[in-house]
Amino acid sequence: MQLSLALHSSPRFSTWLWFNDWKLLIDAGDGASQQLGYKIRKIDTVLLTHSHRDHIGGLLQVINQRGEAGPFSLAHPTMGRSWRDIESFSHRFNPNSSRNAIWRALEEGDWIDSGVAGRLIRAFRTRHFNDDDPAKAPRSLGFHLIWRKQKVKPQYAALSQRELDEVRRELGRTALLQPENAGKSERELEQAQIEWGRAAITSPVDEKWICVGGDGRPLSPAEVEGTQILLHEATFLSPDDYDGEAAGEDVGHMHSTTHDALRVAREAGVEHLILYHISTRYSDQEIREGIADAARETCFKGRVFAALPRRVYFDFAREKPVWESAL
Ligand SMILES: [Zn+2]
Numbered sequence: 536m537q538l539s540l541a542l543h544s545s546p547r548f549s550t551w552l553w554f555n556d557w558k559l560l561i562d563a564g565d566g567a568s569q570q571l572g573y574k575i576r577k578i579d580t581v582l583l584t585h586s587h588r589d590h591i592g593g594l595l596q597v598i599n600q601r602g603e604a605g606p607f608s609l610a611h612p613t614m615g616r617s618w619r620d621i622e623s624f625s626h627r628f629n630p631n632s633s634r635n636a637i638w639r640a641l642e643e644g645d646w647i648d649s650g651v652a653g654r655l656i657r658a659f660r661t662r663h664f665n666d667d668d669p670a671k672a673p674r675s676l677g678f679h680l681i682w683r684k685q686k687v688k689p690q691y692a693a694l695s696q697r698e699l700d701e702v703r704r705e706l707g708r709t710a711l712l713q714p715e716n717a718g719k720s721e722r723e724l725e726q727a728q729i730e731w732g733r734a735a736i737t738s739p740v741d742e743k744w745i746c747v748g749g750d751g752r753p754l755s756p757a758e759v760e761g762t763q764i765l766l767h768e769a770t771f772l773s774p775d776d777y778d779g780e781a782a783g784e785d786v787g788h789m790h791s792t793t794h795d796a797l798r799v800a801r802e803a804g805v806e807h808l809i810l811y812h813i814s815t816r817y818s819d820q821e822i823r824e825g826i827a828d829a830a831r832e833t834c835f836k837g838r839v840f841a842a843l844p845r846r847v848y849f850d851f852a853r854e855k856p857v858w859e860s861a862l
């Protein structure tokens with residue numbers, strides 16, 4: 536599993552995910568800037584799934600630290616009372632840094648340019664708030680991390696490399712006819728032909744790489760289908776554990792169980808599942824056993840990883856699967 540991911544996720548307390556190669560921070564729970572240190576300055580994009588305190592508790596400090604290094608973008612679901620308040624407070628609290636945060640309200644289906652070539656993000660609606668009105672703009676979002684690759688067009692797919700090079704050169708000559716290339720040097724024209732030819736034989740293809748589900752009820756398998764890696768929340772090991780209301784937890788908010796997340800991955804045909812946002816009420820042992828049980832019950836095919844609560848992962852790619860299906 537090729538991945539550059541650092542994360543921490545303890546529901547109620549803090550969740551943040553740092554995709555180093557994408558210069559992307561998803562959620563900004565307490566401790567994000569403390570743990571990431573000067574990596575914070577590399578952030579191009581901060582995306583927030585929703586406005587619960589465990590996901591934005593460290594936001595002011597992220598804005599403060601990152602803003603010192605110049606402009607960056609910060610996007611969040613359109614709905615939610617807190618956004619405007621946080622934005623205006625951060626402007627008063629730390630005007631020099633916060634003016635470099637470019638705030639944006641997202642609707643479902645919105646695209647976000649990561650700023651890194653060929654890497655795009657698409658927002659989708661999740662179901663986390665009981666009173667969320669589907670007719671209105673979303674209060675909570677998940678994100679698809681998508682690679683936009685240039686691939687050879689289907690009509691040229693059967694050609695050998697030599698034939699393909701020939702077609703590319705042939706089509707590249709068209710560049711000479713373009714008015715914008717008039718007056719260019721020989722060297723520049725050569726380059727223009729190469730680029731023109733390459734563009735003519737390829738077309739962009741989007742590949743879903745990672746899906747970050749955020750908090751909420753199980754994602755729809757149709758939404759998730761085709762992604763290589765799914766990060767799905769699994770707050771509870773069992774539906775019976777939804778008793779958190781007694782502790783002031785989860786009132787009016789919906790979550791998923793380990794079983795739910797595995798079923799989604801199974802139905803969507805996703806082979807790499809990372810479970811996160813797992814309640815701190817469970818021991819590591821209980822979590823491992825719970826995942827193995829649920830994987831067997833759902834007949835999941837693939838590998839399951841767990842971002843255990845109470846722990847900071849600086850390089851999640853090093854983790855061994857908690858469970859994997861027999862070949
Ligand atoms: Zn949460």
Ligand SMILES: [Zn+2]
Nearest residue numbers: 585587750788
């Ligand atoms: Zn939440």
